[in-house]
Amino acid sequence: MHKGKVLVTGGTGYIGSHTIIDLIESGYEPICVDNGCNSDPDTLEKVSMLTNKILAFYPIDLCDQTKLERIFNDHQFVGIIHFAALKAVGDSVKYPIQYFKNNLNSTLNILEMALKYGVKNLIFSSSCTVYGNAENIPVTEDTPWQEAESPYGRTKQMGEQIIKDSFKNTDHKAILLRYFNPAGAHTSGQLGEAPSTPAQNLVPVITETAIGKRNKMMVFGSDYATRDGSCIRDFIHIMDLARAHTQALDYLIEGNQISTTDVYNLGIGEGVTVLEAINAFEKVSGNQLNYEIGPRRPGDVIAIYANYEKANKNLGWSPKYGINEIMETAWEWEKNRSKVEDE
């Protein structure tokens, strides 16, 4: 069944590319736009290989409204999934203007086009970063926001608010998805995280260290008030995360959402410490990781994990995978991509 065309911004990126596969498998026709500032357009060849589908792709910058509008003239969409953003927390502290310009202008342009061309359903990539150092964990969608820890975090808080205000008093609907720590790779081992900028997130740092791209890695802090002294995070498998987008889109298109905008946490609802994550990697890969305990990383939240009951109840979503599958798939992907790089 053809469920209609979906505009996927940031579609050659990590979460976008996995979601495109899930959308295709669910009967949607994704149309991809990405300027390649943090991804490789070749990703779409892998997507085609895995799905036997050729996608329409627009290699443009969403901040260029004239070019963006052409896409809306070319296609009629049932929905938009807006992933595209710059996402490196540290860079956003160094280059705040660049982050505000890119993340906010692209979102404003998407909203303007959605309203002008009557595309009624929007899914937005938000982040657990909006909660900052939350007072109570697990966090629910009602947990109050703290001051953003970085300009990146602020772009997510502002993005959420801009969407709410823009769709108010219209018949457009939006779902804001707050991801916790996405990790892992496609179960085929052929697709995974491949940023153009150096990886800073824990799981790719682990696999890059194990494969020898880095001599060693640092555990940032072991003196926190947690069960083993390292920070606690909620790692969500990329396949589970991708699925949630399709389910959220189905939910909107089926007309199930009454409010204009609604928000959902996407995590597995369990905290895993950094040392536990390393331990899981060592077990599933059979490799001993060369790591050292280092100082705390400034700005790190001590412990955070999600309550995802709302996504379960309304969207029918629940995670299938845990930290072991995250490490297994991330490691398979690392080995495969390193083979290609060596050739």
Ligand code: NAD
């Ligand atoms: P990613 O960098 O792999 O993908 C983002 C894509 O957007 C990239 O391919 C990039 O080239 C593209 N892009 C950025 N600005 C653009 C522009 N102006 N025009 C066109 N394309 C542009 O990142 P990801 O991990 O896939 O993240 C997707 C979304 O999820 C982002 O909004 C991110 O902030 C959010 N998010 C990510 C995480 C995470 O840990 N990965 C956690 C929470 C939220």
Ligand code: WQD
């Ligand atoms: C996880 C844990 C580190 C690297 C970030 C963004 C957040 C959201 C998700 C987008 C922390 C520790 C890491 C290393 C380590 N993204 N670590 N050594 O900081 O939870 O969240 O990604 O919205 O906004 O801030 O993720 O993977 O960087 O870190 O010890 O080399 O691993 O200190 O405790 P984080 P992360």
